[in-house]
Amino acid sequence: MTSPEAREQAVLEAVGKRRELVNEAIPEELPIQRPERLYEASRYLLDAGGKRLRPTVLLAAAEALADVETLSVSYREFPSLTDSTVDIMAAAVSVEVIQSFTLIHDDIMDDDDLRRGVPAVHKAYDLETAILAGDTLYSKAFEIMLETGADPERAVQALGILAKTCTRICEGQSLDVSFESRDDVTPEEYLEMVEQKTAVLYAASAALPAVLMGADQDTVDALYGYGLDVGRAFQIQDDVLDLTVPSEQLGKQRGSDLVEHKQTLITVHARDQGIDIESLVDTTDVDAVTEAEIDAAVETLEEAGSIEYANTKARDLVQRGKDRLEVLPDNEARDLLFQVADYLIERGY
Template identity: 40%
Template sequence: METKLEVTEILKRYSADIDKEINRALETVDPETLLQASEHLVKAGGKKLRPSLAVLSAEAVGGQVKSALKTGAAVELIHTFSLIHDDIMDQDEKRRGKPSVHVIWGEPMAILAGDTLFSKAFASVMQSEDDGVTPELILPALHTVVDSCVKICEGQAMDMGFTERMDVSEEEYLIMIYKKTAALIAAATKAGAILGGGSPEQVEALAEYGRLIGLAFQIQDDYLDVASSEEDLGKPVGSDIVEGKMTLLVVHALSQASEEDKKRLHTILKEEGDENVSEAVAILEKYGSIEYAWKVARENVNQAKELLIDTLDDSSSRDALLLIADFVLERSN
């Protein structure tokens, strides 16, 4: 609980400046309807974890906060773009406690809003020169951000393909969540380190730190779906099972289970409704899959922290990055 409060304070520290950069990036969007649709999820809140990681990474290598603010805003714009398009694909009607963009403005306008955020993100990175960042640093930072966008699309396509399969390997699953979730977090930490003037070793360490906590973040989501409470999650326990998702827990159980249990779990994942969620959870427990997922997430967080300790000087920003790594596992939703 203490870690969560500390991390909340860390994220608040940069939130106003990041919001200012996001507003600046979107202020010229026209017509008004497109602006409203583009701003909707940004104004609905969110932890601003990714942009804060960009700024903290710049500080942790000895750079200035302002050098990474516009790229931090860009990362948040890309994250929001991906959420709008995900909601369209999944037909989800709510996001951050509010109606999804496509529910209010319709799918065509929601697609345009996502495309607008996507485009404005790159413009925001390039405008870092206004804050005294040299083009020699902006170009590799921009390349890092662009590459993460391609990976997000690849990861989403892999995830969609997994719903038709029951033979997904753990290696395939980890590649998918790296691309879909961890790549943007790694881009935030890597780009921040680049813009802060970090050494090649520091840049690589922060990129790997981002990748590892990004993987842990998604695996923890998988874990919480069956190990948390509906009150903490804000949605029914076992919703991933109801939706037939390939999570690390399911992938592990299918690789370990008897033929009978494998077939039963397969059947439950394919059927509609939540009547047999508890039976599926019992199968996951039988093969130690819930505990296994938590262990993998913990190993990733420990590796991420070791990297920072080995390559960065002691500082308040490094301490903040270490706290965020712990927060990934200690959160309940």
């Protein structure tokens, strides 16, 4: 099991088993109710698919902490580290619901047409409904997180993490928007933005089970740090994939970040190498760009070493994240957290 393909196969299988359970739990936690159009729009992206990586991290962290055989105990009545049980699945659904809310609003802000291979919510429905669907998911995530049955002190802490996480996601998104009109973003600024926009939700996913199950602060911090590291690696890899994976596989136009002048670690590095990023692609219209233009741009970025630079950074972050998990018991679930970390940078899309 040492080939990348075999490793990927193993992690996808483990993720897939949890994804099935998360997919069953989503309609339980978020049933289509009146007004139906609002709830259908709220569920639209959730039902369109997604790997459920964040819920998987959350569920695997819970299993690693409880030191139980993986998939042997109901996530709905999961043993905490004291003598109570916690509905850890509710927490897992909550973070996925937050993720879905941010995607709906991000697609409006970027005016992206496609997401997960289907029309974005504001295209499939309309702007009003998409804003409201996002807003509904937002409060639903808090409602769901309140249903874990954790003791009130832990529930309050968990809610605090969730709220703070959402605030930081907004701050990160705002930085990302502001970067589009700047040509002097540093790698440090870029990584700060990515931490806020993307990594904090991985961090919350990893740390929330520790909080809800009553782990000590060092364990909470270690899991949070793991999430921050692998979450940043995930976003860096996402930026790489935007350039290297065919559009059909991505579910949206390859190179769209480049066309829309979005800053990535790759473009920030390339600019430092003297490359005129804004001129790499002639158009700023995603619908007008040609595959040949993207190919030429990618070649330039490869020659500048910028893609390799991003890959190295992502690998370093994944290693650091994995090292943090030394505080956990050595078990199969912890191995899964290692594998997920590796997968985040080895995945093809």
